[in-house]
Amino acid sequence: MPIKATRTGIVLRPDPARVLYRPFDLGNSNRILKIIARVSSLTDDEVEVKLEEVIREFGGRHYRLERFFLNRFEQVKEHLLTDEPLLMERKLLLGAYFTMEYSLESAALFNPSMIWHPDQTNLPAGYKRFILSLRATGEGHISSISFRTGYVDKEGDIVLQKPSRHVTSPELIVSQQFKKDIFVKKLYELRLINSISEGILAGLSDEFTLPDLEAQVKRVMSQFRHNAEYDTITSGLLALARSNYEMHFDDDQSLDERCIFPYSPNETNGIEDARFVEFCDDDGKITYYATYTAYNGRVTFPQLLETTDFTHFSASTLNGAEVQNKGMALFPRKINGRYATLSRQDGENVYLMYSDDLYFWQTKELIAKPTYPWEYVQLGNCGSPIETEAGWLVLTHGVGPMRKYAIGAFLLDLNDPSKVIGRMSEPLLSPDANEREGYVPNVVYSCGGQVYQNKLIIPYAMSDYASSFATVNLDELLAELKAGQVVPQTVLNEVN
Template sequence: MLLKITRKEKIFQPDSRRVIAKFLFAGNERAKRLILSILDLSYEQQEEQFNRLIHKYTRRHRNIRKVLTSHFNRLIPLIEEVKVDPKSLRTHLQLLIGAYFTMEYSIEAAAFFNPSIVEHPDQTRLLSGQKRIIISFRATGEGHISSIVFREGVLDLNHDITIYQPGKMLEVPAHVKNYIYHKKSFLRKLREMCDESGHHDVTAYQAINGALSDTFTYEELKTSLQKVQAELQNKQENILFLQEVKWLASSNYEMTFASDTSLSERVIFPIADTERNGIEDARFVRFVAENGEITYYATYTAYDGTAILPKLLMTHDFLHFTVMPIHGYIAQNKGMALFPRQINGRYVMLCRIDGVNNYIAYSDNINVWREATLLQKPEYPWELVQIGNCGSPLETEAGWLVLTHGVGPMREYVLSISLLDINNPEKEIGRLPEPILIPNAREREGYVPNVVYSCGAYIHEGELVIPYAMSDYASTYATINLRQLLMTIQQTNRVEK
C-alpha cells in the first residue's frame, strides 16, 4: 500500500517583533561606574531620558515600569556600595537606572522550530469535529538562546489548523524560588549526581549534611553553603562539590504567569543556571494518571553552555509551571519522551542514552530514571548515524505509534514511524522501511540545512497530524491517514518475517 502524506501550506514563521525586556549586566565594577554616571546627569537630563524611555517602550511591553523596578531592585547592593541610599532616589530615577540595565531580546529572531502538539485543556465552544490545540515551539534569538513559546488554535474536520492571532505583549514569569526541599531526598539525589560526575567529596558532603535542616528553601541552602565554604577553607575539590549542590538546587523552581495573559504571550525563558544557554526541544504530552487526573508534562534539555541536563516541566493549566531535573543513570542525553499513561503501574520513557540508538525505560518515580533497555538500532541507510524519537508515543488500537527521526548521509534528518506492542512496548511490532518525510526543496534551506524534525504529533479524526520544523528556521505540518499507516506497518512487518 502506497502511503500518501499531505504537506500543508501553512508555515509557522518566526516573528522578530516579539520581544521581552531582559536584565543586562556586565560585572560589578562596570555596573557601579554606570550607576555613578547616571547619578551625575543633571535633573533635566534624567527627566528627558526617562520621558523618552516611557514614550518609546510602554506600548512594546505589558508593564515596563514593573520590569524596570525589578531590574533596579537587583542593583540595590551595588548602589549601596557606591554610598548611595537607594530609597532616597526618586521613582523616575530608579526606573531610569533600571532601564540602563535592560535590553530588549527578540525571542524568535533566529528560528522558530521543533514543534510539539497537544490537546488544549479547554474544549468548550467548538463545532463538531473541531479540537482546540496547543502547539509549543523552540524559539531562538540572539546568541542562540532558546526558550519555549506557544500558539493556540483549532484543528478542524479537514485537518486544517487555524491559529489564534498571537499577542505581542510578551510575559516572562515571576520566578518563585521558595521551593521546599526535603533533606533526605535532596542528599540522595546529590549522591547520584556526584557519583556520575566524579565530584563527590566526603568532607564537603558531611559538612552539608550537618548544615541543612530537615526541610529548607533555596535561599536557606545558599546561606548554609556560604558557612560550609568558609569552614572548608575554599579548597578546589570542595568548591566543585559545593557548586554541584547549588546547581542541583537551582534546577528546581516554579513559575506563574499573569492570569490576564494569553497563552501565546507566555514565554518560558531560561531561569536557572543549568539552562542559561537555552531550553531545548520540549516534548509535551497530555498525561492521564490511573485515577483519571490529567497533567501536562514536557521533557526538555537544559543547556548551560557546557553540559546538558534533562528536565521535566509540569502544568495543569499552562499558567502555573513546576520545573524539576530528571535524575538517574539514563538522564544523560537529549530526547527523552514520556508515554501518555502508566503501563502496568509504571511510568515509561523513550530515550537515547548513547546518542545513536533508541531505548525504553521504566520507573516508579516520574523524575528518577535508572535503567533502560535497548529498543531500536539503526537499520536502514537513512538512519545509520542515529535513530531517535520525535515526541511521546501515541496510543492506537494496533499499538503505540512512535514518530522517529533518522540521520543519514550529509547529516540529513528524516522522519519515519514505528509501532510498539500496547502492553509490552519493549516489543517492536513493525517499522516503516522508508521515511515518511524527507526534506524537500522548500524545507531543506534554513538555519541548519536538510533537517525535518518534530517533538510530538497528534491523532485527530482518523489522521495523524505531524507538526515539524524545516531546517531549524520555521515550521509547518503534514497529515497522513492513520488506518492506512497502521496497515502499512503491519503488512511490511509480515512481509519481512
C-alpha cells in the same frame, strides 16, 4: 507504494518583532558604578524627561515594563554609594539602563510539539483547540520555549491563531520547597556527598528553600573554607538547587505571550526540543510534562518541565545512570504500574526505560536500531508515543546520507512496548525543495504530533528555521505499519 504525509502548506516563520525584556548584565561592577554615577548626575527634571521618552518608545512593546525596571533597580542598588532615598522616577530610569530587549525567535522557530489545550470550552461542535510549543532561537543562539495556539476544525483543517506581539518570561519562585531526602538522593547520583555536603545539609530542615541553602553555605564557610573541595561541593549543591525551580505567569497573560527562558546553570546556552505530553495518572489526574534538553555550552542535560495549567511550571533535573544524551519522550500513562519513556543514550538507537520514580531512571532496553538506508546514521523518536487501538504509534526521525533528516514511524505493543510490532521501511516525510534550506539544511523534525478524526497531525520543523504541519490518514498508516517487516527481538538483544 509507501504511504506519504500530506503537507498543509502552513508555514510558521520566526518573527523578530516578538521581543521580551531581559536583564542587561554588564558583568563589571566598575561599569555599573559609572552608569549609576552618570544617571545620578541628572536633575530630577532631566530624569523625568528621559523616563517619559523610554516609556513612550518601549512601553507599548512590553507587558508591565515598569515593574521590571523596578526589579532591575532592586538588583543593582547595592552599588549605590549612599542610602539616600531616591524618587521612583530615578529608580525606574536606573532600572531601564540595566534592561535590554531580546528578540527570542529572530533566528529560528522550530521543533514543534503539539498537545490538546486543557480548555476546550466555547468551541463549535467538531472543533478542538491545541497548544503548540516551539523552540525559539534568538541572539547568541540561545533557545527558549515559545507557545502558539490554534484549533482543528470539523473538516480536519488546522488554523493557527495570530499571536500577541507581547512576550514575557515568568516570575521565578525562589521560595520553592525542596525535600531533603530527594535532594540527598540527587546528590548521591551527582557524587556530591561527602563531609562538606553532609555538614551543610545537617543544618537544614526536612524541607528547605534556596535562600535557606544559601544561608547555610555561608554559615559553614569558616568550618570548611580551607578544604580543597569546598568550592566544588558548594557550587554543585547550589547549581542543583537552582536547576530545580518553579515559575509563574500572570493569569491575565495569553498563552502565546508566555516564554520559558533559560534560567538554571544547566540552561545557560538554551532550552532545546521540549517534548510535551498530556499524562494521565492512575487516579485520573492530568499533568502536562515536557522532557527537554538543557545546554550549558559544553554538556547537555535531560530535564523535566511540568504543569497542570500552563500558568505555573516547575523544572526538575532528571537523574539516574541512564539519564544521558537527548530525546527522552514520556509515554502518556504508566505501563503496568510504572513510568515509561523512550530514549537514545548512545546517540543512534532507540531504547525503552521503566521507572517507579519519574525523576530517576536506572535501566534501559534496546528496542530499535537503524535498519533502513534513510536512517543508517541514527534513529530517534519525534515525540511521545500516541496510544491507538493497534498499539503505541511512535513518530521517529532517521538520519541518512548527507545528514538528511526524515520522519518515519513504528508501532509498539500496547501492553509490552519493548515489542516493535510494525515499522516503516520508507519515511513518511522527507525535506522537499522548499524545506531543505535553513540554519541546518536538509532536515525535517518533530517533537510530537496528535491524532484527531482519524488523522495523524504532524507539526514539523524545516531545516531548523521555520515550522509547518503535515497529515496522514491514521487507518492507512496503521495498516502499513502492521504489514511492515519487523527486526526480530533476538537480533536486538544480541547487541544490547
